Amino acid sequence: xxxxxxxxxxxxxxxxxxxxxAVAVIAIIGxxxxxxxxxxxxxxxxxxxxxxxxxxxxxxxxxxxVSFFAGFxxxxxxxxFTNVAVIKNLKKYFANNxxxxxxxxxxxxxxxxxxxxxxxxxxxxxxxxxxFLNSIDFGRVDPQFGQDIGYYxxxxxxxxxxxxxxxxxxxxxxxxxxxxxxxxxxxxxxxxFEFKEFKDKTILRHNLINIAVFFVLKTISYKFQRExxxxxxxxxxxxxxxxxxxxxxxxxxxxxAPLIVLVxxxxxxxxxxxxxxxxxxxxxxxxPVIFILVSIASALVQTVIVKPNEFxxxxxxxxxxxxxxxxxxxxxxxxxxxxxxxxxxxxxxIENNRNTIDNIRVVDYAPTLESNKQLQSxxxxxxxxxxxxxxxxxxxKEIPVLISAREINTxxxxxxxxxxxxxxxxxxxxxxxxxxxxxxxxGQVEFLVSGLKMDTVDKTSLSIKEPRIYYGELTNNFVIVxxxxxxxxxxxxxxxxxATYFDSANTEDGSNAEKIRLNLLNRxxxxxxxxxxxxxxxxxxxxxxxxxxxxxxxERAQKGVPFLRVDSDxxxxxxxxxxxxxxxxxxxxxxNYPYAQNFYTxxxxxxxxxxxxxxxxxxxxxxxxxxxxxxxxxYIIDETDPIIKAYKKVYPGVFSEEPxxxxxxxxxxxxxxxxxxxxxxxxxxxxxxxxxxxxSTFYTNQDAWSIAKYPDKSSPTGVKEIDSYYNMIKxxxxxxxxxxxxxxxxxxxSADKHNMMSWLAVRNSKEDYGKMILFNFPKDTNILxxxxxxxxxxxxxxxxxxxxxxxQGSSKTFKGSLLVIPIxxxxxxxxxxxxxxxSTSSIPQVKTVIVGYQQGNDFKHxxxxxxxxxxxxxxxxxxxxxxxxxxxxxxxxGEIKNPEEEGNTSAPPADNEQKSExxxxxxxxLQKKLDALMKQSEEISELIDSLRKSK
Numbered sequence: 006x007x008x009x010x011x012x013x014x015x016x017x018x019x020x021x022x023x024x025x026x027a028v029a030v031i032a033i034i035g036x037x038x039x040x041x042x043x044x045x046x047x048x049x050x051x052x053x054x055x056x057x058x059x060x061x062x063x064x065x066x067x068x069x070x071v072s073f074f075a076g077f078x079x080x081x082x083x084x085x086f087t088n089v090a091v092i093k094n095l096k097k098y099f100a101n102n103x104x105x106x107x108x109x110x111x112x113x114x115x116x117x118x119x120x121x122x123x124x125x126x127x128x129x130x131x132x133x134x135x136x137f138l139n140s141i142d143f144g145r146v147d148p149q150f151g152q153d154i155g156y157y158x159x160x161x162x163x164x165x166x167x168x169x170x171x172x173x174x175x176x177x178x179x180x181x182x183x184x185x186x187x188x189x190x191x192x193x194x195x196x197x198f199e200f201k202e203f204k205d206k207t208i209l210r211h212n213l214i215n216i217a218v219f220f221v222l223k224t225i226s227y228k229f230q231r232e233x234x235x236x237x238x239x240x241x242x243x244x245x246x247x248x249x250x251x252x253x254x255x256x257x258x259x260x261x262a263p264l265i266v267l268v269x270x271x272x273x274x275x276x277x278x279x280x281x282x283x284x285x286x287x288x289x290x291x292x293p294v295i296f297i298l299v300s301i302a303s304a305l306v307q308t309v310i311v312k313p314n315e316f317x318x319x320x321x322x323x324x325x326x327x328x329x330x331x332x333x334x335x336x337x338x339x340x341x342x343x344x345x346x347x348x349x350x351x352x353x354x355i356e357n358n359r360n361t362i363d364n365i366r367v368v369d370y371a372p373t374l375e376s377n378k379q380l381q382s383x384x385x386x387x388x389x390x391x392x393x394x395x396x397x398x399x400x401x402k403e404i405p406v407l408i409s410a411r412e413i414n415t416x417x418x419x420x421x422x423x424x425x426x427x428x429x430x431x432x433x434x435x436x437x438x439x440x441x442x443x444x445x446x447x448g449q450v451e452f453l454v455s456g457l458k459m460d461t462v463d464k465t466s467l468s469i470k471e472p473r474i475y476y477g478e479l480t481n482n483f484v485i486v487x488x489x490x491x492x493x494x495x496x497x498x499x500x501x502x503x504a505t506y507f508d509s510a511n512t513e514d515g516s517n518a519e520k521i522r523l524n525l526l527n528r529x530x531x532x533x534x535x536x537x538x539x540x541x542x543x544x545x546x547x548x549x550x551x552x553x554x555x556x557x558x559x560e561r562a563q564k565g566v567p568f569l570r571v572d573s574d575x576x577x578x579x580x581x582x583x584x585x586x587x588x589x590x591x592x593x594x595x596x597n598y599p600y601a602q603n604f605y606t607x608x609x610x611x612x613x614x615x616x617x618x619x620x621x622x623x624x625x626x627x628x629x630x631x632x633x634x635x636x637x638x639x640y641i642i643d644e645t646d647p648i649i650k651a652y653k654k655v656y657p658g659v660f661s662e663e664p665x666x667x668x669x670x671x672x673x674x675x676x677x678x679x680x681x682x683x684x685x686x687x688x689x690x691x692x693x694x695x696x697x698x699x700x701s702t703f704y705t706n707q708d709a710w711s712i713a714k715y716p717d718k719s720s721p722t723g724v725k726e727i728d729s730y731y732n733m734i735k736x737x738x739x740x741x742x743x744x745x746x747x748x749x750x751x752x753x754x755s756a757d758k759h760n761m762m763s764w765l766a767v768r769n770s771k772e773d774y775g776k777m778i779l780f781n782f783p784k785d786t787n788i789l790x791x792x793x794x795x796x797x798x799x800x801x802x803x804x805x806x807x808x809x810x811x812x813q814g815s816s817k818t819f820k821g822s823l824l825v826i827p828i829x830x831x832x833x834x835x836x837x838x839x840x841x842x843x844s845t846s847s848i849p850q851v852k853t854v855i856v857g858y859q860q861g862n863d864f865k866h867x868x869x870x871x872x873x874x875x876x877x878x879x880x881x882x883x884x885x886x887x888x889x890x891x892x893x894x895x896x897x898x899g900e901i902k903n904p905e906e907e908g909n910t911s912a913p914p915a916d917n918e919q920k921s922e923x924x925x926x927x928x929x930x931l932q933k934k935l936d937a938l939m940k941q942s943e944e945i946s947e948l949i950d951s952l953r954k955s956k
Contacts, residue, residue, distance in 0.1 A: 040530055042066070047527075048554055049565065051520050052637040057658035058565040064656065065567075068131035076126040080174060081119030087178050088115060091185050094207045104193055118181070122174070130166055132568070137163035139654040141647040145332070147599040148325040149235055149247050149256075155647060157232075157597045158621075165229050172222050179215045186212075206280075213277050217270045224263035231259035235599035240319060242706065245620070246326045246600040249311050249318040254303045266292060316704050323704055325600050327694035333601035333621045334686045339765070339777045342740065347786050350831040350858035352883045355876060358828045360744045364404055364733040365835055366394075366441040367872050368450050369821035372839055372849035373439055376450045377409050379848050380896050381437045383457055384499055386430055388414040390478050393576035394441060394731040395672045396746040396769070399453060399463045399891055405733045405746060406453060407439045410577050410585070410632070412479045423539045428494040431484040431553075433474035435459050436577060436585065438467060440891060444871055448840075448850035451893040457500045460899035462892040470583030471511060473498070474632040477587075478575065480556035483535070485523065487550045494545055507551065512634040520551035527552070553635065558587045562628040565637055566659065568652055569626060570594055572676050573612050577632065581668040584631060588669060590676040591626035591639070593648035594619045602690070604682055612678040624679050624775070625649040627665055640665045642774070670771040675748050680729050680767055683777070684712065684750045687765060691779065710762055713751040715791040715823055716799075727751065727791055730822065736766070737829050740778060745770050751825050753790045761790040764827065780827065789859045791823050794834045797864035798823075798855055804868070808838070811852060815843045818852070833858055835872070 049058045088111040099106050140159030146152060186208055234255055239248025247256065269292050276285035311318045331337040348354070355362055370392065377389045392409035399406070412433035415426050438454035438461075445451055454461045459469040475484070486496065486507030496505040507520075521527060523546050531552060532540040540546070555561045563571040569591040576588050594616065596603065601620040606613050616622065625643040630636070639660050641649055653660055664670075688710040692699035702708045717725035729750040735741050751764040763781045768774065782788045789797070798804060811818045821837035833856060840852040856875040857866035867879025873886040893902045 044530055044534065047521055051554075052561065052565050052635070056565075056638070056661075058637075060658055061565065061567065061656050064135070065131060068134060069127050072130045072134075073123045073127040076129075076170075077119045077123035080122030080177075081115045083174060083178055084118045084181065085111060085115040087182055088185070090211055091182060091189075094211055095186070095189055097207055098205055099193070107189065107193065109189065118177075122177075126170060129170065130163075133163040133166050135655045136651055139651050141650045141654075143647050147235060148329070149252065149599070150232070154598065157235075157599050158595055158648065159651060161229070161232065162597065168222070168225055168229070172219070172226070175215070175219050175222055179212075179219055182212060182215055210278070213274065217274050220266055220270050224266045227259045227262045231256050232599075239322060240315065240704075242704075244323060244326045245602050246322050246329075248322045250303050250307045252322070254299065254306060258299045265295060316701060320700050320704070324694050324700050326602065327690060327692065327700070327703055329598065329600035330602045330620070330686065330690050331694065333598040334604075334683055334690075335623070335777075336683060336687055336690055339687075339779050341779045341781060342737070343781045344737075344783060344830055346830060347782060347788060347832070347859075348830045349860050350828065350833055352880045354829055354831055355880075355884050358735060361734045361826070361828055362872070362876070364442050364744055365826055365833075365872060366405065366730075366732070366822075366824060367444060367835070367837055367851065367854060368407075368439065368441050369837065369839070370394075370407070372821065372841075373407055373441070373450050374409060376848050377437050377439070379846060381411065381452075381455060383411075385417045385419075386414055386497075387411050387433065387499075388417070388479070389437070391574075392439075393574075393674070394746075395576060395578065395674060396733060397438075397579075397672065398466050399440075402891060403733075403744065404891065405441050405731065407441050408577050408579070409437045409439070410474055410477055411435050411437065412474060412477045414479055415482065423537075423543070424494055424545065426482060427485050427539075427543075428545050429497050431475065431486060431496050433477055433480075434498055434500060435469060435472035435474075436579070438579075440893070442872075443891065443893070444851055448852060448870070449848055452896050453891070453893060455894045455896045456899050457498075458899060460894045460901075462894055462901055467579060468583050469579060469585065471585065471633050472500075473505075474585060475507075475553055476556045476558050476561060476630055476632055476635040478558060480558075483531075483556070484553050485546060485550050486520075486553060487547065507553075512631075512636070520553060522548070523550045523552055524548065556635070558630045558632075559589065561635060561637060562587075562589045562591070562630055566591060566626070566628075566639060568656075570615065571628065572678050574677065575630070576674055578669060578672050580666070584633065586669065587630040587632060588673070589628040589630070590624050590679070591628055592679065593621075593623050593625050593646055593652070595621040595648065597621070602686070604686065606685060608681075610678070610681075613681060616678075616682060621648075622679065622682060623648065624676055626660070627669070627673070629666075629669060670774075673771065673774055674731070674746070674769050675767045675775060677729050677748065680748050680750070684729065684752075684765055687779075688712070688752070691763075709755060710752040711755055711758075713753050713761060713790045713792070713825075714759065716795050724792055727823075730824065731769075732824070732826065734827065736778065737780075737827070745773075749825075751791065759790040759792040761788040761825070761832075764825065787862070788832065789834075789864065791825060791834075794857065794864065795823055795836075797857070798836060798866070801855075801866060801868075804838070804853070804855065807853065811840050816840055817843060821851070831858060 045062055046059050049062055052058050088109075092109045092111060095109065096106060098104075136159045140155055143154035143158070145154050147154065147157065234247040234251040236245060237247065237251065238245055239251055269288055273285040273288035276282070276288060316323075328337075374389050374392055377392075382388055388411075389409045390412055392407045394405055394407055396403055397406050398404075410433060413430055415421070415430055418425055418430060434457060436454060436459075437452065439450045440453055443451045452460075453463070454467050454469065459472055461467045461469070474480075475486075496507075498505045523531075523540070528540050528546065532538060555564055558575050559571060559573050562575075563569075570593075572590040572592070574589075578586050578588050580586055596619050598621040603618055603620045604622075605617050608614060623643055623646040625641060625646040626649065627640045627642050629638050629640070640663075641653065641660050642665060643649065665673075689703070689706070691710060692703050692708060694700065694703075712726040714724040715727050716723060719725075727750065729748050731746055731748050733744050733746050735744045736747070746769040747766045748769065749764055749766045752762050753759050754762050761782060763779055765777060765779050767777045808818050818838060818840050821839060823834065823836045826833040826835060836855045837851045838853040838855065839849045841847050841849045851871075854869055854872050854875045855866060856869075856872070856879050857864050858879075859865075865879065867875045867877070869875030869878050873884075876884045877886075894900070895902050
């Protein structure tokens with residue numbers, strides 16, 4: 006052979022090009038992966054410089070890497086030894102059939118399949134392995150197999166994933182072996198391959214052994230299939246758990262099924278080895294025949310024996326479902342209180358519970374936010390997105406207040422350029438605090454904290470020293486801040502000054518003042534991430550500049566604990582040192598609690614829909630996020646939850662060792678999402694399973710409840726379930742010693758009955774946080790539900806006439822929330838009516854407050870401009886006005902309005918005769934105008950009717 010120098014030189018150059026290209030690809034991938042890891046770590050680090058939130062990411066990454074390499078090695082070895090066997094058998098086949106030997110690949114194929122397999126399993130094991138290695142006992146066993154609940158939560162998922170991996174891997178080996186043989190034989194036969202070639206004893210034996218091993222592996226799965234029955238449905242009502250047929254037939258079948266399969270595999274394998282294929286096929290067919298027979302037997306038992314007398318056969322399993330479901334959702338901790346009688350509301354009861362009356366919510370959530378937007382936004386780029394009801398002690402008196410954050414809304418900026426959105430308009434400013442139990446004389450909301458100067462009526466509990474909100478619910482973009490002014494646009498505060506800069510000395514903790522510095526590397530990386538060249542070329546960025554990321558508080562709180570589910574409804578709290586902190590709830594959830602019923606809802610609320618399919622939930626963690634510096638902390642508030650205990654072992658250093666700060670604990674609120682889940686489950690699971698008669702009632706669904714409803718024209722059914730709402734009341738008898746903030750929701754007997762059956766309350770105070778009490782009304786007493794009360798209100802002639810009158814012209818009227826207020830053994834109903842002009846700048850005003858109570862089958866009502874006047878009207882003037890003398894802030898001047906000086910808006914002065922005469926004269930004049938308008942309205946209605954008839 007003649008040596009061709011140029012040809013060989015070209016081959017060498019070609020090989021080097023491939024090597025260089027491969028190295029370049031690997032380097033680029035490494036650079037991308039490395040930069041991604043680096044960016045993730047610095048973002049986690051800046052959540053809180055003193056906490057170890059990066060450990061969550063690094064530990065997860067470590068387990069993913071271990072899973073990847075373990076998967077790679079395992080898959081590669083399985084394929085490698087499969088290739089060894091295949092190549093050996095094919096060489097023998099070629100030799101026996103005088104076929105030319107071929108070069109068959111092994112290692113490259115094994116490595117290629119190994120990489121694909123590793124990529125498939127890198128996220129398959131790590132989270133289950135972490136919990137498996139740190140599992141905690143629940144101290145409670147399942148009623149069927151007597152295994153601790155912790156086994157189902159932490160161990161079983163890992164075992165199942167491991168078996169699934171091995172089974173799928175071996176199935177891959179089975180298919181891969183057949184394909185390898187087929188492809189090689191097809192090539193060897195010149196494309197005329199027939200499957201009879203697989204009858205070769207060596208090749209056939211190899212494939213049969215593979216299939217036999219696969220079936221042996223399947224026998225292990227029968228243990229898990231047996232346990233799966235604890236999560237199945239065993240009655241027509243869809244109750245979860247192993248019922249009579251599952252327990253007595255299927256569980257026993259899955260117990261002996263592994264032995265049956267092993268015997269069949271051995272017998273069929275023996276026949277195949279001997280070449281007796283028909284006998285082998287008959288042997289294999291035994292298993293499906295047995296399975297079919299068991300299925301028929303189960304169906305017959307269920308239909309012929311169980312179904313005709315289902316309750317007697319299933320009652321024990323129904324009881325187990327009731328017990329375990331109540332435990333999984335915390336319903337077993339509910340305390341019950343039965344009202345023996347319901348008394349008529351009296352002036353004396355009102356007087357005895359004056360603090361409860363004074364704290365009744367007379368302003369609604371949405372109109373209050375609308376008022377704040379009109380009166381307190383101050384500029385077009387500030388807005389109020391949400392508000393939260395919390396309890397605060399104001400001038401020595403604990404009251405419910407609505408706290409709303411004045412957030413930045415960059416979408417309202419006229420100039421949407423990079424400088425404005427990134428450097429100048431970076432943060433919101435302060436809060437507005439409204440008392441929800443008080444109105445102005447014009448029916449508008451009052452203010453306890455207002456204005457950009459944070460004017461406050463109480464410099465102890467409502468004093469704000471750092472009002473800037475860099476982290477909020479609307480802050481979804483990154484911004485760039487600096488503690489120095491050189492070369493940077495000033496940030497906009499609109500508190501009277503414009504030159505504001507992020508002050509590292511003003512952060513909650515000096516150690517976490519160091520945010521992500523925009524050095525050249527970070528500028529390059531974040532410019533690439535956000536596809537924004539401005540980060541590279543902007544002259545406003547200096548070495549002192551810091552980029553603030555992950556500013557949405559929900560996403561920020563979730564980032565540090567991806568293994569928990571963070572509620573999307575944060576509440577803003579004023580701390581004792583004058584800072585603003587968001588407080589969020591985080592849940593541990595699972596769908597692995599045996600015999601517990603799965604939660605399911607068709608609600609439009611994203612938080613509730615996200616919980617569909619779960620059957621265990623706990624509010625185990627409170628999260629705080631500082632609104633100024635974004636400092637995040639996680640506090641465990643339920644040390645009894647085994648899942649959070651396991652996560653604490655998995656990720657040491659993530660959860661604060663300190664208790665929840667006192668100034669946060671004093672204003673805790675129970676999450677509405679969790680409460681809604683519990684009230685939904687309570688509709689069916691309110692019955693005590695220890696009482697045998699309740700099991701029968703549960704089975705027949707005779708005592709299933711519904712959430713109380715109220716009229717809603719936008720709903721297809723005309724009614725809508727009443728939302729849970731916060732009240733500040735004193736619980737009856739010895740349950741409470743003073744007024745406290747509770748979250749409550751009423752129930753009715755069923756979907757088509759609207760009388761109120763009971764109401765559930767959950768306490769929010771630091772001492773009794775999370776304690777639930779179910780108040781049951783006497784079953785022989787018909788208590789009006791919200792829907793029935795609303796119908797009674799609509800039937801009040803004065804209300805219907807006024808609504809028609811007020812709704813004329815350019816005004817619209819709407820009703821606020823109808824509140825059910827329990828007072829001792831009585832019920833007070835309260836509903837405000839609003840009026841608002843069609844102008845976009847109009848402010849909603851409470852025009853009328855309606856109160857009422859049930860007397861026998863009648864609804865007694867009172868109407869007034871405010872709560873006190875409505876109560877006075879209800880009891881013919883025998884109820885005195887409340888002593889609700891909380892100072893408020895004039896939203897225009899910022900001055901403190903003292904009730905003693907200006908007069909109590911809820912109780913007009915009665916000792917000024919001249920004032921009374923003027924008022925009477927004005928009332929007479931207004932009444933005449935009203936009568937004229939009503940007469941005109943009637944004439945117009947008659948005219949319209951006559952026109953319709955003539956048509």
